[in-house]
Amino acid sequence: MSDAVIQFRGIRREYDMGGEVVRALAGVTLTIRRNEYVAIMGPSGSGKSTLMNLIGCLDTPTEGEYWLNGQEVSRMTDDALARVRNKEIGFVFQTFNLLPRATALQNVELPLVYAGLSSRLRRRSAEDALNRVGLADRMYHRPNELSGGQRQRVAIARALVNRPSILLADEPTGNLDSATSEEIMRVFGHLHAQGQTIVMVTHEADIAAHADRVVLLRDGLVESDTTRETNAAA
């Protein structure tokens, strides 16, 4: 278990919706190891988003323990969680979530601003990250001057720029056509081959098929957890 990046132990998450308690996660235990490529699937209302928010340290569980890279994050303060998000998590969203008024380079630099890096270092790392996703020639473009696939690649560069433990993607191809989706999946496959741990929430089976392991949620519980035989040996 020493190479576990994410460890969920009996995680429950309940929301108080005007006196009525809604149970989003009803006791999830899950381990994700370094360099795994995991797809989390499930119908709407299954608790996917809640699980994703918990993994991404945007939310804390009502009950249970969450260990991320050897530290317990389930009881951390807001600011400590912000630090963990900055260092350990690289988010890729369905709607890209780039700052519209900032250039690609400035968007990618943003996590480094909050990490407190000097502007020279920020710039160099951001350029590297944009190079890795093949956007070296689009650094000074604003999001509205980029195609959907390019925007998502800027978002991926931003997610990678802090060298996070996990690349956490929420429906990364949800706003893209199938050709562009394939392009993004190729980028993910490439990153995984370089050793990046990837957790991806999706409801599309053909997108999930790119992952090595598929976790299926239903009614706040893990219904199935299948690892593809071919790649599992690693």
Place this chain on the structure above:
Amino acid sequence: MRLLEAVRIALQMIWAQKLKSFFSLVGVTIGVTFLIAVVSIVQGMNVYMEDQFANRLVGLNTFQLRRFPGINMGDISEETWREWLRRPRITYDDADYVEERVKTTVVLSRYCQERMTISYGGKQAKDIEVQGADAAFFQIKNYEIAAGRPFSPQEARVGAPVVVIGDLLAEKLYEGLDPVGKTALIGGLPYRIIGVVAKQGTIFGISLDKFVVVPFNAPTRRKICMYNTMDELYVQAASSPVMLTAMDEVESMMRSRRQLKPTEESNFYLQTAEGALEGWQRISRILFMALPGLVAISLVVGGIVIMNIMLMAVAERTREIGIRKALGAKRRDILAQFIVESATISTVGAIFGIGLGIGLAFTVKALTPFPAAVAPWSLGVAVALGISVGMSAGIYPASRASKLDPIVALRSE
């Protein structure tokens, strides 16, 4: 570095939404405009009153021994007037007494003046200030002689019928001629013009060149002075501290000469340039007291407007806040970002206000005889006020932004 980024974001926002920015800046701008304009005008008036008005009327490092104040601003009560009119006049003996006994090195001149008509050939100049004085008067008033010469102490002592004329008279009566050597009739008596004083200009639109200077003992004395008395005795010292010593000396001399008891008020007056300014200083003090109130009202209004603009900005940019938080921004990062943004908006407003205020001050200077001088400290105060109004207005919106739940914020549109 992060500060610069926040400033840059704020400037972008101001530029992107020009109309909204105009309304958000207007309050602070008006407040600062008031501040700069009023301070500049009052400051300019101060400089003007001291340099031009008082020193021209009285003279540099000079005081006048008088019966009662000659330059008054504001109301003088009936009672005060009656007391002043009961005072004895300054006599020749008083002047001699002072001149003989004063130990401080000073220059003295007796002085009387009256408005009279002066004529040359067929031309007449009415309402000319005829000043009778001693030879030192030219030095005391710092009159520059443009042509000819001033009269000598000998001419002053014997009361020679010579006259030094002001520029206006030279222009009016002797247009195209050299007045030096010509004769002027002053109160019907002939005087030989021996010099012309260089142009003095105007003060509050009133010409300072409508005068002539004749020796104190010259024949017109009877028409400008009451028998054996004078309007005032000018006393000039080399510097301001020496002048103060001389004033003390003259005051105690006059008191003992007039046998006043220690409890009695002096029944004479020592007028200085500063004393003449007392009234003006009272006005400028009132302006300076009213100023903070005026400025504060517009700044409070400006601050409230900025606070609203910032609340709108926070609402509009909820998603941005969510993104920043997801990427690792701590509460204080968001807090700082919006406070800096708010302070930037307000400072830009203050800078516009500085521009407008200076513009207003110089407009006043151009259109009225009032001068204007921008006080450097008021610019510092304006910028400091701009920054602090913006920061205080930004605190509440920024704290709302910093407390947003990133999950909710990311979902907003």
